[in-house]
Amino acid sequence: MSVTFELKAEPRGDLGKGASRRLRRAGKVPAILYGGGQDPQPLVLNHLDVLNQLKNEAVYSHVLTLKLGDRTESVVLRDLQRHPFKPTILHLDFLRVSADRKLRVHVPLHFINEEISRGVKQQGGVVSRALIDLEIACLPKDLPEFIEVDIANLGVGEALHLTRIPLPSGVELADKIVPGSDQDVVVVSIHHVHGGEEAPSVASPPPAAS
Numbered sequence: 249m250s251v252t253f254e255l256k257a258e259p260r261g262d263l264g265k266g267a268s269r270r271l272r273r274a275g276k277v278p279a280i281l282y283g284g285g286q287d288p289q290p291l292v293l294n295h296l297d298v299l300n301q302l303k304n305e306a307v308y309s310h311v312l313t314l315k316l317g318d319r320t321e322s323v324v325l326r327d328l329q330r331h332p333f334k335p336t337i338l339h340l341d342f343l344r345v346s347a348d349r350k351l352r353v354h355v356p357l358h359f360i361n362e363e364i365s366r367g368v369k370q371q372g373g374v375v376s377r378a379l380i381d382l383e384i385a386c387l388p389k390d391l392p393e394f395i396e397v398d399i400a401n402l403g404v405g406e407a408l409h410l411t412r413i414p415l416p417s418g419v420e421l422a423d424k425i426v427p428g429s430d431q432d433v434v435v436v437s438i439h440h441v442h443g444g445e446e447a448p449s450v451a452s453p454p455p456a457a458s
Contacts, residue, residue: 251304251306251310251393252310252313253301253304253306253307253310253312253313254312254313254314254315255293255297255298255301255312255313255314255315256293256294256297256315257279257281257291257292257293257314257315257316258291258292258293258316258317259289259290259291259292259316260278260279260290260291260292261290263290268338268339271292272295272336272338275294275295275296276292276293276294276295277292277293277294277295277298277337277338277339277340278290278291278292278338278339278340279291279292279293279339279340279341279342280339280340280341280342281314281321281323281342281343281344282341282342282343282344283343283344284344284345284346286344291314291316291340291342293340295336295337298337298340299335299337302328302337305356305394306393306394307325308325308353308354308355308356308381309353309354309355309356309391309392309393309394310324310391310393311323311324311345311388311391312324312325312342314342321342321344322344322345322388323342323343323344323345324342324343324345324351324353324391325340325341325342326341326342326343327340327341328340328341345388346388347387347388347389348387349387350385350386350387351385351386351387351388351391352383352384352385352422353383353384353385353386353391354381354382354383354384355381355382355383355384355391355392355393355394355395356380356381356393356394356395357377357379357380357381357382357394357395357396357397357435358394358395358396358397359375359377359397359399359436360396360397360398360399360400361398361399361400362375362399364400365399365400365401365402365403365438366400366401366402366403367399367402367403367404367405367406367438368438370403371403371404371438372404372440372441373403373404373438373439373440373441374438374439374440374441375399375436375437375438376436376437376438376439377435377436378433378434378435378436378437379433379435379436382395382410382413382421382435383421383422383423384415384419384420384421384422385419385420385421385422386418386419386420387418389418390416390417390418390419392416392419395413395415395416395419397413397435397436399436399438402436402437402438403438404438404439404440405438405439406437406438407434407435407436407437407438408434408435408436408437409427409428409432409433409434409435410425410431410432410433410435411425411426411427411432412427412435413435
């Protein structure tokens, strides 16, 4: 992983909804750090710094360095809450990372060869992406920045399901999924522009008996 991310945080002593609102008005973001066999620690971060880091999608699938005074913690961003319509981060959840313990992380999907895929170039279809990320499990050293999904050979009426997505070495789906089961959902498919194959014509009703 060539990109590194560093966030500065401070311990947060004032808790509660009222305190959180005051922090946000002051340009701060309340957060929590948990995991690693330690007690959860409330934190506060600078909102502008957080927004700048979040501009890079890789921040969601990297091990981050969280600076807490004179010490650092290796963490992943486990969850965040956004304001429903304002460009505001309401809360962050950080999970401590252990080198020998698998992580469960959502990693972005990068779809490639869409324009030259068989279903688009030869059959005039349209790509439909059902998922934009996958939840995976792996050790921190194996954490990918993204997962590539090649749809060059996908035709109209065909789909790639979760269990057919190639994963990097050391990476697995966060939950065990049986191929063909209800949990083996569609990740990407190609369909006709007007909703797929033409519907069969409706037969005319038989003439009424005289």
